[in-house]
Amino acid sequence: MDLNFLSLTPYPTYQEENDSEFFFTTDEGDDYTIYFTDTEGYFPKLSYSNSVKLFGFDYLGKPKSVKYDKKISDTIITSILNFLSKETNILIYVCGQSDAKQRYRNRLFNRWFKDYNQMGFVKYDITYDGDTYVSFLTSSKNPNLFTFQYEFMNFGNEYK
Amino acid sequence: MDTIKKPRLQLIIEQMLRDKELISKVGVERASKEYGLKFSIPDTLSHLPRRKR
Numbered sequence: 001m002d003l004n005f006l007s008l009t010p011y012p013t014y015q016e017e018n019d020s021e022f023f024f025t026t027d028e029g030d031d032y033t034i035y036f037t038d039t040e041g042y043f044p045k046l047s048y049s050n051s052v053k054l055f056g057f058d059y060l061g062k063p064k065s066v067k068y069d070k071k072i073s074d075t076i077i078t079s080i081l082n083f084l085s086k087e088t089n090i091l092i093y094v095c096g097q098s099d100a101k102q103r104y105r106n107r108l109f110n111r112w113f114k115d116y117n118q119m120g121f122v123k124y125d126i127t128y129d130g131d132t133y134v135s136f137l138t139s140s141k142n143p144n145l146f147t148f149q150y151e152f153m154n155f156g157n158e159y160k
Numbered sequence: 161m162d163t164i165k166k167p168r169l170q171l172i173i174e175q176m177l178r179d180k181e182l183i184s185k186v187g188v189e190r191a192s193k194e195y196g197l198k199f200s201i202p203d204t205l206s207h208l209p210r211r212k213r
Contacts, residue, residue, distance in 0.1 A: 014211035020199035021188040023213050031213060035188050037179065038198035042172045053202065054176055058184050060213075079205065086204045094176045098184060126169070134173050152169070 006116055010075035024075050028065035032072065033058055034079050039092065046151065048144050052090040055080065073108075077116055080137070084121055087139045090148055095133040106133035113137070124149060 011024040013034065021035040036053035043049045057076050083089055093109060095102040113123050120141065126134045136152065138145055183191045191197045 013208050014213075015201060015206075015208050016188075017210060017212055018189050018192070019201060020192055022201075022205065022208060033188060035183065035199050036202055037183075038200055040198070042175065053200070054179070056180055056183060060187070082204050083202050084204075086202075089202065089204065092176070094173060094180055096180050096184065097177060098181050126173075128170060128173070132173060132177070134176070 008074040008078050009071055010078040011071050013075060026069055026072060030063045030065060031060040033060055051088045054092045077112055084137060084139060087141050090136055090138040092136045102131055102133055
């Protein structure tokens with residue numbers, strides 16, 4: 001996918017040898033991982049769940065630098081846009097809560113979507129308990145968009 | 161004792177959060193090998209070069 005028009009300057013990203021994740025190293029020497037978790041376990045009845053991935057990223061070890069580095073967000077955004085370049089792919093993002101910064105992460109994710117969505121992606125957000133944020137993104141041309149939207153939202157009405 | 165039932169969506173999201181925290185704590189490789197989480201390289205990103213960290 002040609003993303004040159006977005007003026008993103010990502011770090012080079014590599015596949016890890018374990019076939020499960022990607023990583024990149026910043027100019028300051030910090031290592032980050034990017035991963036896509038399979039979602040069959042969450043959505044066992046979904047016939048196209050192999051196109052639905054839970055997205056995540058994290059730094060590895062303790063970061064050496066805490067200063068803002070635009071290339072880190074550019075790398076993460078580029079990975080998301082590349083994943084979504086396949087029309088049927090659906091990305092789910094859950095804002096991590098371990099350090100109580102989920103609201104900040106949600107705002108950041110919203111800003112990225114606003115700034116870089118020039119390719120017709122759609123985003124649906126769910127908030128519950130006031131501070132749990134979940135979103136899914138996909139192409140507006142995804143033939144499964146409406147069934148997934150319906151099923152995802154409808155889980156809220158099913159009790160277990 | 162009454163069992164409090166939760167909406168399925170909430171259960172799924174809570175599981176996603178637990179998995180995310182586990183990955184953050186132990187890393188992708190251990191989460192996969194020791195805890196059975198499944199990860200994949202999407203085909204739209206399979207062109208990226210392989211390199212040992």
